[in-house]
Amino acid sequence: MPASRVLGEAPGRGFYQMMVMAARRKDAGGQSDVEAGMAKYLAAEYCKEVVEDSLRIHGGYGYSTEHEIERLYRDAPMLLIGEGTAEIQKMIIGQRLVRDYGR
Numbered sequence: 001m002p003a004s005r006v007l008g009e010a011p012g013r014g015f016y017q018m019m020v021m022a023a024r025r026k027d028a029g030g031q032s033d034v035e036a037g038m039a040k041y042l043a044a045e046y047c048k049e050v051v052e053d054s055l056r057i058h059g060g061y062g063y064s065t066e067h068e069i070e071r072l073y074r075d076a077p078m079l080l081i082g083e084g085t086a087e088i089q090k091m092i093i094g095q096r097l098v099r100d101y102g103r
Contacts, residue, residue, distance in 0.1 A: 015042045034096045041089040044079040051076040 022035035051072045055062040062069045080086045 015039055015046060018042060034093055034100075037089050037093050041086055041093070044086065047079050048076050 018035055018039035022032040022039055025032040025035060051069070054069050055073050058067060058069050061067055062073060064070060
């Protein structure tokens, strides 16, 4: 089940809040790598969910190059592996959280 449905939130809302928090921290001269990483990871996951749902709605037409959803379905996975894979993003976030809030 998609994360947005498990958490009961509208897709994109959590991403937007994290993005704003990262931008504010960066503007204040602070380090925002964790917040930026979280926003990037969440945005990529939401994009994948939305594109997959859209493809299901379009059915077989979603695979036709005549429709925009075909390109989106082809390009969406690149958000998860471009500029650092989702697994690397999760490792960076986890390491930083353990360092800041761990024992």
